Amino acid sequence: MKAEIITIGDEILIGQVVDSNSAWIAQQLNKIGVKVNRVTSISDNRDEITTCLDECIQRGQLVLLTGGLGPTNDDITKQTLNAYFGGNLTLHQPTLEHVAGFFKQRGMPLTEMNRQQALLPDNCVVLPNPIGTAPGMLFEKNGAYVVAMPGVPYEMKQLIENEVLPLIKKQFKLTNIFHRTLLTQGVAESVLAPKIKNWEDALPPQIKLAYLPSPGKVRLRLSAEGGQNDDLQSLVDTQVKSLINIIGDDVFGFDDDTLESIVGQLLTERGKTLSTAESCTGGAVAASITSVSGSSGYFKGSVVAYDNMVKVNTLKVKGQDILNFGAVSQEVIEQMALGAMELFNTDFAIATSGIAGPTGGTENKPVGTVWIAVASKDNVVCRKFLFGEHRGRNITRTVLASLNMLRKLLLEY
């Protein structure tokens, strides 16, 4: 089963926006056994859309299309599809009610432009979009299905998950595919690859391995493909077990797990609390922890001690130690962690201090030097890291490394 994706928008073709929608959609389709054959990005132009649709429908049975469904003049996808499939734009009462409610809830007036979002082609199946004002639309022509979705990523994503994937599973006979992704933190791809080479070479032919590296993380995806009755999950899980044995405790989770959610689970299970003291991460560790719903159950607070006086006054770090060893040192990071634990009265604390860059490095402490401490009531673990030169990636790596250090410490409790 093969599909094509069309992303519509002038902003893509002038390079103002990187099309990340198509990669996400391709991943979801792959998971259920649909391969994407081609991705095409075109402009908000009637002829382009029509020509591209003609080509796609000629090549296959399923076309997923994003973008150009907004209420403004430059958005013409709805009108173009309506003409292409020979429909009439008609008021769709459930959509009007949803749109009216959407603005009422936000205390905003319903404008004429908003109302027009409820004018929809009368020959499509309307796919409800509870979190936006432009619904999805499903058209059928000569056995080919065309689905139009808004380009706003979170609206598109919920439409794919709640409407499009169930539809595809119902309409098409799909290959049996099973994926399991192992999540590792702190081991480079180039270190991982030789370590698992023998295991990889001995994989059964139905299973393929893919490396998905990103700053601070490497995901290893095992994909098995087979007949409808093959127990692909058992086949993959056996291999996953051997892989974990080889890599060890840097495997922190599977599939959609995040370090912050796993740390949250471990704290919740143990009835323990957490605080942070952050210098180079500037609040990013706390922001990551509190991105998890329910984190108020275990997270008490953080001091972002960007200024050394804050380290001294609020976290009770000894000023003399900052002078002697520098703010990026084992002596200071230990005191920061203990200071946070004391101030917030928590069972555990994370502290970070480093040179995020691009400036501020010295010969002894180049940009990318980072100290992390994780503390419990009986133990402080400190580690020094040497990351790279890019500020954003250094912060991301520090956040992930600190959460992984806490995860390992929590496993001892």
Added chain:
Amino acid sequence: MKAEIITIGDEILIGQVVDSNSAWIAQQLNKIGVKVNRVTSISDNRDEITTCLDECIQRGQLVLLTGGLGPTNDDITKQTLNAYFGGNLTLHQPTLEHVAGFFKQRGMPLTEMNRQQALLPDNCVVLPNPIGTAPGMLFEKNGAYVVAMPGVPYEMKQLIENEVLPLIKKQFKLTNIFHRTLLTQGVAESVLAPKIKNWEDALPPQIKLAYLPSPGKVRLRLSAEGGQNDDLQSLVDTQVKSLINIIGDDVFGFDDDTLESIVGQLLTERGKTLSTAESCTGGAVAASITSVSGSSGYFKGSVVAYDNMVKVNTLKVKGQDILNFGAVSQEVIEQMALGAMELFNTDFAIATSGIAGPTGGTENKPVGTVWIAVASKDNVVCRKFLFGEHRGRNITRTVLASLNMLRKLLLEY
């Protein structure tokens, strides 16, 4: 003058890699007056490449192609282009010398696989790649130019800059293009559109407007197209001025500006310092501020007061006010901002408190209710917001709204 981009690689079509090459190439082409008409991503497959090339050459004169030039078995772009344009793979001596030098410099042996990188079609112009082993290739057929480049971003980028752009400028008569993007915060697209409708309707025909909304922000892009001698920048800037007059002070910047960098500039210019006290944003405001290099010059620190006791003990919020009015209230947010300013001894402070969701809402304070305060030595400005139901987006919106409130306050100083 129109061009097309083809990106080749299985990793793109399974969603393992987001194709960011094409956006970067499109930006560079736009700057010199070349419009990208279509971007197509296809797999490492001979038939796919051949078919796609046929289509592109039929539609236009310039095709830029990336990917599939590596030395391993899955890379087949070179062989396919060689066959497509009817050439013979022949040893290219300058490339062989470069490749040999490349590995020698790195103390690595020259393998047979590496040597084969110097086998190139004898009917292409070889575009040297000083930082990699796969050179670019330029083919011509019936007046159409096809350029193949490696998919490794930094290798592709230097080929575009040093070889491809000069070539295009020499071979083609180019259009004059100018873009300017206005950045707004806190005004919904549907509120903005009717407000600027008259202005938009009166735009000169050379100028096009596009709306680019994302949570908390709407970007408005004006694009002008004209002859080589037209002063498009003046034409656009005149319209930008009238647009700013209509929208007012919710325009916070242009093009690649960010709110955090603009707030940073304003603080630096005024020699003022900043701190934050965060509840619902959990450190995300501080993380955003400190994502800017040089922020240690004006940012002192933050207290993430997730727990109410932290609000009382560290930020000196009156416990009785939390009991009477709740943590998400004007009374508490004011005291949080003043508490941060006092604790960190700063000139300005931001405070946030809200119900990020998805749980924790009540009838009077539903999920998405957020109070923000920005304080100076003589003034505290508080505002209540009603965002939506999605935790991540509520946090993003709160961060942006708080930075924009601070920006407006700073403009008074």
